[in-house]
Amino acid sequence: MLSFTVIIFSVDKAIDYFSFVTIEKQMMKKADLGELSFREVLAKHDKATADGQASDVPRSALEALKASGKEVRIYDSSQQLLGLAVDGIIIADGSPLIFKGNIERALKGNYAYTITDNKLLYFAVPIQDKYYQNIYVFEFVDDISYFYDMMDQIRYILIAGAAGFLVLITISSLFIARTTTKPIKYLLAATENFSKQQFQRVHLNRKDELGMLAAGLNRMGIQLNDYIQYQKQFVSNVSHELKTPLAAISGFSQYLYEKESEDKELQKIYYHLVHESERLTQLINELLMLSRFDKAGLEEIGTEKTDLSELTKLVVADMKDKAESKGISLEVKAGSAVYVDVNKILMSHAIVNILDNAIKYSHAETSIKIETFIRQNEAIIQIRDQGIGIGEDELARVQERFYRAKNSTVAKGSGLGLSICKEIVEKFNGHLEIDSKIGEGTTVSIVLQRL
């Protein structure tokens, strides 16, 4: 738009410049012709004087030149007006508007002109005698408004053309935006959904590169979806297969541990077996829970109107001992009732997981603040610890299954806790928000729709 204005401005200035050059040239030609006629008169006068005849130069010159302008004037070398013709008629006495500066300049041998506001051009031409003395000035006045009218017409055509061009450019840009930007946005949204593991059909009704890209994305989505489903099914099958032998291992190791009272070394080994098989059982249970989530809908899970503040207080009470045994205090701020539509057992499982993390990844003598509140139409539980924190580059990944951050070596875990929380919360149309700074602490919020 700006460059367009600059172009219009420059073209307008160029029209002004060239119109003046043109009109100047035209007037010069006219002046030359006038000068020639005047010289002829002078030559005749010289001949007549030589023959002893009387001759009036200004009068004869005026006769010869009277039709060469709207007004024609003749001045002598002392700037006196000697004769005047208006519209081709010689006028005996007139007192016209005289630009003295022009006459002075002409008497010095130069062309001089002035254009008045009402578009009249006063053009003064020096006339020399045979001794090259500027003895007369011939001045013609022309109405050049026709020229300005013409320039205005050109300007009008130019501006109308520019406006048309601008409209055309705008329409074609909109057209290009519609045909190019819109499908690109559509494809971007599709890839965004893919990254959230939401695989919908991607299709563009066109045969060009964008259409091909859409078809390629669609194929990729189908393959990715199949692969993920296969992976989930595989984990689910393996977990099921492991459940029974693991229960046997757990039971037998517990039995052995309880029966062994003499050999301390063996007792230690059995204890280790019990502990590890419990950990494995928990892992298998979590994996089975995840696979149930993958299949189950909200109707199968079952929800009820729940006070989030109440539920949070219950969970915190259950976790108090665990926190205190590590020297960590739990501070709850869950005042007024905050109602949501969730499954109580699953939701407390999610809160336990987040609290468990907060305790696991915090040092002794720190506190964990648990708060429930309402933000517009959302109900939020916020758990804020003063622990080791998570690196910014890993924040987006900690909700993935089996992902453990670099700092997680301080505690044991399988990397499933947060992904289970995510699945639970998303089942109830909510989401997790995680904010963290290494060395300062982590804030995890469960954000749900309030009732």
Ligand SMILES: Nc1ncnc2c1ncn2[C@@H]1O[C@H](COP(=O)(O)OP(=O)(O)OP(=O)(O)O)[C@@H](O)[C@H]1O
């Ligand atoms: N409050 C926290 N402070 C610091 N790091 C955390 C916190 N919560 C989670 N993390 C990081 O995110 C990773 C994933 O957490 P997640 O709960 O899914 O797994 P986990 O605690 O390692 O194992 P699990 O919960 O299955 O026993 C953790 O390994 C840890 O690196």
Ligand SMILES: [Mg+2]
């Ligand atoms: Mg965890």
